[in-house]
Amino acid sequence: MGAKYFGARVERREDEPLLRGQGRFTDDIVLPDTLTAVFVRSEWAHAKIESIDIDAACNMPGVHSIWRPEDLPDCLRGRQTPIQVPNAAIRQPHNFSVLAMGETTCVGEPLAVVLADSRALGEDAAQMVFVDATPLSVAADLATSIEPGSPLMFSGLTDNIAADVTLEYGDDTEPFANAAVVVEESFHQHRGCCQAMEGRAVLAQHDRDSDQLTVWSASQTPHMVKNILVEMLHHDDAMLRVIAPDVGGGFGPKGMVYPEEILCAALAREIGRPVRWTEDRREHFLATTQERDQIWTMRVAADDNGRLIAVDGDLIHDTGNAAPWGIILPYIAATTVPGPYVIPNYRLRLRSVFTNKPPTTPLRGAGRPQAVFAMERMMDRLAARLNLDPAEVRRRNFVQPEQMPYAMGLIYRDGAPLTYDSGDYPECQRLALEKAGWTDFSARQAEALASGRYIGIGLANYVEGTGLGPYEGSKARVMADGRIEIASGAAPQGQGHKTILAQIAADAFGAPMEDIEVKVADTAAMTIGIGTFASRITVNAGSSTHNAAMALRAKVLKFASLVLEAPEEELEIADRAVKAHGTNRTVTLGELRRFANGMPGFTMPEGVEPGLETADWFSPRQATYCNGSHIAEVEVDIATGAVEILRYIVAHDAGRLVNPMAVDGQIQGGVAHGIGNALFEYMLYDDAAQPVTTTLADYLLPMAPDVPDVEIVHMETPTPLNPLGVKGAGEGGTIPAAACIIAAIENALAPLGVSVSECPISPQRLVELMDAADSAKGAA
């Protein structure tokens, strides 16, 4: 067994059906007699529901039934959905119910559901459902919602603070007291959305005879959906199957378990007909989880060489009207701030605050883009204060490769010290700087300025914990025709897992890729699993696939040795068969499988279980840390505030790469998302927490002319933490992007004295900042 496929730019097996229009997304699946669910959604950010009048709607054409909270099946009535990532620090573990019970806390919250013959007929009826509600005061603004006495997001809360946690380490009691340099700043990072091109979708079917409940869901976490459904529906877990078919992008928010999924499953079982719900784009704006609104206040102390002494931060995080994943977002942000730097003293206080807006949960980067933004901007401030090159001040503070594994100072939730396992941060930055022509830039900038053009350059580094546990399993088995089947808990939404796992398995077992079949995202294929998010699958499922396939190979050889009466060392596997060297003795894998399944009279070899099937559960001891350095070069039109990204460079270390083509795609796509975070994606709410940008014409996604071809330089520092030496690569493109783009804008506008401490930033806002800087100069 060699490494024929590992590291190769293998074309993806997922592509052909998708290119032919033969993908199978949840809304593509057709079952007879299916009813379509249409939700009646709250128009109020916060209100008491007095009554829901369904009389007119009930009688409309094509309506099967309408369900209000009081109509729900017993198992759901009055119940809150469990928080999927609990944390003892959560003071008020408030999560959503499948339908708002008497009090609605967000525009878009489901209040009732219509089941009808078609979407259109369901919408006709939903329009005729009249909800009588008394508006209550709204927790609309993050900064004020934290104050005592401010309007409560939900009447059952004591205040709006979901959690108040401080992470810290360091020996100095007063690290700021005698520091040569102290820089301080506040940043506002504004709400943004998921906007996967496919919205959420679910289709549920219950077979009354067998009690089998099958749920297809556009989910990143079919096993977590199953866990929640078992718990809420009290359904026999052996009779509940959740499948994520083709999923059109996820990015995090499709990893939550939502009211719509729970309701469709419950109602399908209740009424005995399949029930589907396909999210439309407007619903996606209202009812799919989002990210950010965060207010950061940072203080950084350094010596007069720019060596960091202390970082002290205060993060106020908008969790929206629920905490389905607890406080994981701000928590990850808090552990990410230190990044690749040695920081002797660190404190980060995070407060997760309820508001009457949709919940915020991990979205590509999962809090790390925000942390990196805060820290990297402070590094730039430090550089400016000391008149140092921003790259130099970072260089002076890097964790050095010799220091790996590096316990960065924080103790993780599980009690273990947070330890960077591997990485060469100085070299990574050096590669990025070299590619970008960093040292030549000031000359080019001066030349441009002389002709009235404002160009700028920005740098940002990050360290990202990937391969999040607790585990991901894989099974490997020989099929009757001699091909190998791999089953895994992975639940891809475009990452190409089937190809990547086939590459790994082919190498580990010693078969051509065409002979490897991969099954994912089906709770029937793997009974327990976690799912695809947090850049965790290549590490966890990749490792378990590798292990399972290696173990299968070993089993095959053991059985074949008996059958062929030859020592294992003289056997080779080729062409779906095992041959004994130097003889004509051979057995096909199919025959071997029958043999291993057991034939009367034959004794099982010692220490070997029957069957040609293996399973492995890879459970990482800790995250494996990848890193990168990004550089953006921009031009700002100072008359209009328009920003053009001229070049974007990524130096990236994700350990060993299984499929470099797929990794490049993840980086390019991640950067696009980061450009959205920096320049375009502003999910606007008014003062009453009413969503304003609810179409793709108002909420701007980066389009093809807005995203340059990213120039990528790879480094591979293998991790010792898994057999493949791989790290996660799905989010690195996004994590430092806003930081380096905003830094570049500031660098371009340095002659005008403009400082940018927010993102995303629009041309209009840049003009405002330029005007303000101009007035300040005039006043000075």
Added chain:
Amino acid sequence: MRPGTFEYHRPGSVDEAVEMLGTLENARPLAGGQSLVPMMNFRYGQFDHLVDLNRIPDLSGVTLEPHTVRIGAMTRQVAMQEHSDLATRMPVVISALSNIGHIATRNRGTIGGSLSHLDPAAELLAMTALHDGVMTIHSRDGERRVGIEDYVQGYMTPAMQEGELLTAVEWSCWDGPHGWAFQEFARRHGDFAIAGVAALMGFDPAGRISRVALTVFGLGPAPVRLRAAESMMKEELPDAALFDSVAEDAAMIEAMDDALVTGKYRRRLAPVLTRRVLDQAADQAGRAGHERS
């Protein structure tokens, strides 16, 4: 997001269409659908009747006369883009068209739809103002003509009654060589313009401006012809000082706020784009020799 129910009608002639629009309650004409159908899908507008104009042959076509061009209301934006004579006679229009939405939008979108929907950012509305457009409006009572100055009654409100249908627009063409320029500012290519400016500029043999048309659009419900500036520029040399003072005029135009963009920002863009367009139009006419900043 599915629309409410409606009856569908497919007239084969203008007379049939206006008969339907004049008699059916809560009826709406369906042109390219690029603005109407999203509204219907969101249920912002619910109509009992849709009168499909797409199969009325008389309603489309570009007719070039010596001094005017007449464009049928159902002429698709893509058809205008691909019309070679229009490109020769009115290159500024081709430039404006390339900023309208995207390929798929222009393949269906029509000039009549654009002028009836009357979004302030509509490039074809700006072209109509630039070229002293005259609208032909049909109803069961006959035909009437309305000049662009009287056509915009308010925000997205054309001077048309229930039952009336825009059937054609006439633009005055400029004869002889002239400079032209079109620039708009949008967040992304193809997005609605936040502000835009278009200009036509002719020169006499001495290099002085002989005629000029200058329109600023996107700031308010109607595009604004800067006629005072146009008069001022006549017989002047196209130099920086002149263009600067015209840009100052553009900075005075009233501009609206919306949820995402302030009037202040629009008013900031107007003089910037005006200045750039004036330079570009003069350059385009080959008058680059004069001092310009």
Added chain:
Amino acid sequence: MKEVEITVSVNGGSHTETVEPRLSLAEFLRRTLGQTGTHVGCEHGVCGACTVVVDGRSIRSCLMFAIQTDGSEVTTVEGLAQSDAELGPLQAAFRRCHGLQCGFCTPGMLMTLTDFLSRNPDPTREEIRIALTANACRCTGYKGIVDAAMEAAAEMRGKSDGR
């Protein structure tokens, strides 16, 4: 509400169906004809996932009613491949250049590019990007799609030159 009979040619096959006026062309293709390759992403004409070609022009099928396509010829992503065995040059280029990840926007991308390249056989990367403003992608960051379009355009030019 009156249903109307329409006859539409889709990928070369003629279909006669009775539809209600508000049925979109996208829903007609997906539900009535069971051809689910065309995807619905926004229903307000911005994302482009629903793009198909009607009478030779790429259009957003979420903004067209099926009833309007009576007598028309519609081509969807299902009509692009050469055969069951062979993909069309644009599709093959997408696979080579990693022009898709989740695949949801892909049919729309292919149809926009089919229209665009038929009229612009020798485009620049920038011209392709501008054409692609009709289609949003959240996964790829567009580079692979632009690469694929350039490669496919070159290949198709080569074929039409008789090479």
